[in-house]
Amino acid sequence: MIAGNPHFIMPVADDIQLNKVILNAVRSEESDFNEEKAGEDEGLMTNFVKSDDLYYPEGGLKAYLVVFGAFLGLIPVFGAFNMTSVIETYIQDNQLKDQTATSIGWIFSMFSFLTCFTSIFSGFIFDNYGCKHLMIVGTALYFVSFFLLGECTKLWHFILCYSILNGFASGIMMSPLVSCSAHYFKRRRGHAISLATTGGSIGGVVLPLILRPFFNRNEYKWGIRVVSFVSLVLLVISTLLLKERFYANDKFKLSKMIDFRGLKEYNYLFCVLGVLTGEMSFNSALTFYGSYCNFVGLTINDTTIQITIMNSFSTVGRYVPGLVSDSLGRYNCAIFCLFALTMVQFVAWLPFGKYGLNAMYAISCLYGLTSGSIYSLLPVCVGQISDTKDFGKRYSTMYFVVSFGILISSPISGAIIGEKSYFNYQMYIVFCGILSAVSGVLYYLSRYASTKTWGWVVF
Known part of the structure; x- marks a missing residue:
């Protein structure tokens, strides 16, 4: 996964960490890539990369159609995360x-929790049975849940439709949408997954823009319905385009779904904890970002624009680090982006947010630019220290742990905000900033555990 300078190529983490052949544990639908034939034709397949005793196309029409399918599917799935602030504010x-801010915060924290928690099952199913069934069921549930969201008027309505039903639907689709591209790319995996996950940022731009005119006319119900139909079309196309290459042969056991043994490896443990704190920071900040904008004098229309700007710049923040990470190192880029995000929160948002609209324009741009890597790079780092056949399981295990942090992050932020005083909002920003700083430190420790060096290395 890591390409260095022309004279030195950093071995991928699978080669560093695991001295075993995994081909026997994997069956491929593409018989052309079996080990015997690969040995005969290796000289003719210079556009393929061999790792884990498997060949990766590293490009081609089929590979990029899968990436495009994942991109389309992540527009509504990750877009639901990115527009939480717009819905919360309305x-x-x-x-x-x-209702209090803490009570409302539970709606979005439970949604994020169930999305991540459900991924432990979807990761296992994807690794062993592929993505079609997951995508079909997830698409149907996503559409129904979002359509019913337009009818919600009470707290328990929102918890049932958005938190539970939509959270479950998003969770069972998240693993195949993020993991499928990894079946086609190894050394360029950062680039491929970054391309796919920019769909989440596009969703965070397009979906609030769809809702904006409806919210301005107090036509909440019709705005939500339009989003539900747009999401249905995108998810159906995504389902048709996604196609996995490998299947594992594991039996249906809980121990096969959750890789707790992997947490004994320090590089994986610190990586998981880094994602935990990074996601808690981003989830907390995004949930109440619109509320903060309202507090400093922005209208609901201005607030929607801020979320749109943030997600627009988040598209760049997802793609560019992923693009350069294949040569500079995924961990290196993730660490840089996390510390840059911390600086934005402490140096820009904390002291200057109170100055209103113009200040928030700049802050939204900077926050989106630096926070985009949380979705695009952090999963790639897990793939860097995992076998491809276990990527879905280890990705799901990571988000199983992350789900419990996300569950409490929004209510904690809501409790910090409390009566919505200026001091309380300042403490909310500090809380988010500390979490992102800790995430950067944990990723640095994970990199050290993988490379055994504190200095610069392409990893």
Whole structure:
């Protein structure tokens, strides 16, 4: 996965960490890539990369159609994460205006929790049975849940439709949408997954823009319905395009779904904890970002624009680090982006957010630019220290752990905000900044555990 300078290529983490042949544990639908034939034709297949005793196309029409399918599917799936602030701000001022910020925060924290928690099952199913069944069921549930969201008027309505039903639907699709591209790319995996995950940022731009005119006219129900139909079309196309290459042969056991043994490896443990704190920071900040904008004097229309700007720059923040990470190192780029995000929160948002609209334009740009890597690079780092056949399982295990942090992050932020004083909002920003700083440190420790050096190395 890592390409260095012309005279030195950093071995991929699979080669560093695991001295075993995994081909017997994997069956491929593409018989052309069996080990015997690969040995005969290796000289003719210079466009393929061999790792884990498997060949990766590293490009081609079929590979990029899969990436495009993942991109389309992640527009609604990750887009639902990225527009939480828009929905939270609207329902806080309308349907749930009699509820506290902490109570409303539970809606979005439970949604994020179930999305991540469900991925332990979807990761196992994807590794062993492929992505079609997951995508079909997830698409149907996603559409129903979002359509019903337009009818919600009470707290328990939102918890049932958005937190539980949509969270479950997003969770069972997240593993195949993120993992499928890894079956076609090894050394260029950072680039491929970054391309796919930019769909989440595009969703965070397009979906709020769809909702904006409806919210301005207080036509919440129709806005949500339009988003549900747009999501349905995108997910159907995504389902048709996604196609995995490998199947594992594991039996259906809990021990096969959750790789707790992997947590004994320090590089994987620190990586998981780094994702945990990074996701807690981003989830907390995004949930109440719109509420903060309202507090410093922005209208609901201005707030929607801020979320759109943030997600627009997040597209760049996802793609560019992923693009350069294949040569500079995924861990290196992730660490840089996490510390840059921390600086934005402490140096820009904390002291200057109170100055209103113009300041928030700059802060939204910077926050989106530096936070995009949380979705694009952090999963790639897990893939760097995992066998391809175990990528879905280890990715799901990571988000199983992350789900419990996300569950409490929004309510904690809501409790910190409390009565919505300026001091409380400042402490909320500090809370988010500390979490992102800790995430950067943990990723640095994970890199050290993998490379055994504190200095510069392409990893």
